[in-house]
Amino acid sequence: NAGVMQNPRHLVRRRGQEARLRCSPMKGHSHVYWYRQLPEEGLKFMVYLQKENIIDESGMPKERFSAEFPKEGPSILRIQQVVRGDSAAYFCASSKTGSPSTDTQYFGPGTRLTVL
Amino acid sequence: RKEVEQDPGPFNVPEGATVAFNCTYSNSASQSFFWYRQDCRKEPKLLMSVYSSGNEDGRFTAQLNRASQYISLLIRDSKLSDSATYLCVVWGGGFQKLVFGTGTRLLVSP
Numbered sequence: 001n002a003g004v005m006q007n008p009r010h011l012v013r014r015r016g017q018e019a020r021l022r023c024s025p026m027k028g029h030s031h032v033y034w035y036r037q038l039p040e041e042g043l044k045f046m047v048y049l050q051k052e053n054i055i056d057e058s059g060m061p062k063e064r065f066s067a068e069f070p071k072e073g074p075s076i077l078r079i080q081q082v083v084r085g086d087s088a089a090y091f092c093a094s095s096k097t098g099s100p101s102t103d104t105q106y107f108g109p110g111t112r113l114t115v116l
Numbered sequence: 117r118k119e120v121e122q123d124p125g126p127f128n129v130p131e132g133a134t135v136a137f138n139c140t141y142s143n144s145a146s147q148s149f150f151w152y153r154q155d156c157r158k159e160p161k162l163l164m165s166v167y168s169s170g171n172e173d174g175r176f177t178a179q180l181n182r183a184s185q186y187i188s189l190l191i192r193d194s195k196l197s198d199s200a201t202y203l204c205v206v207w208g209g210g211f212q213k214l215v216f217g218t219g220t221r222l223l224v225s226p
Binding site for chain 1: 120147148158159161162207213215217219
């Protein structure tokens with residue numbers, strides 16, 4: 001049973017370009033979460049999605065960032081017009097039921113975004 | 117005030133030592149509590165959930181004090197492979213998301 005898959009593992013973009021990060025949840029999981037980890041900082045929640053729906057995007061910057069989780073295919077985190085401050089590790093997690101009290105969030109290996 | 121606070125360390129201990137980490141959280145309505153482990157440049161992995169009655173998993177013991185909003189992790193008989201960053205994580209209290217502390221770094225030396 002494959003774990004959470006993320007690609008690419010490393011992504012280099014120049015300022016102003018777009019970054020697309022993909023996440024395929026574990027088989028049977030329909031809840032996806034995106035977190036960002038800046039250098040020397042803790043993970044910060046960005047967005048929580050369930051198939052085709054955004055449940056909570058309270059951690060997403062208001063501009064340039066968007067996320068989707070279509071009926072078919074992986075979840076996508078999209079960052080438009082990247083800036084140097086977007087350089088970070090972006091982790092995706094998935095769970096079966098969406099309730100951490102009874103369920104575990106499993107993390108993917110992350111995408112390391114570097115903005116030049 | 118941060119939602120979850122941890123001493124960043126590093127804690128440098130010899131193999132075989134016992135080491136304890138503490139964590140405090142600010143939201144009294146938080147419902148679930150966890151310790152995750154993160155190795156350098158890797159993803160976080162669940163180490164154990166933390167229950168009010170305290171729980172043990174091999175060499176690891178976790179405790180929760182709801183009145184003081186305090187969580188602890190005790191590692192006995194430290195191994196070299198325990199070297200990692202330990203993340204205190206809280207969920208609930210009106211926020212349907214995991215809130216992570218910045219982590220406590222542990223270095224176990226021979």
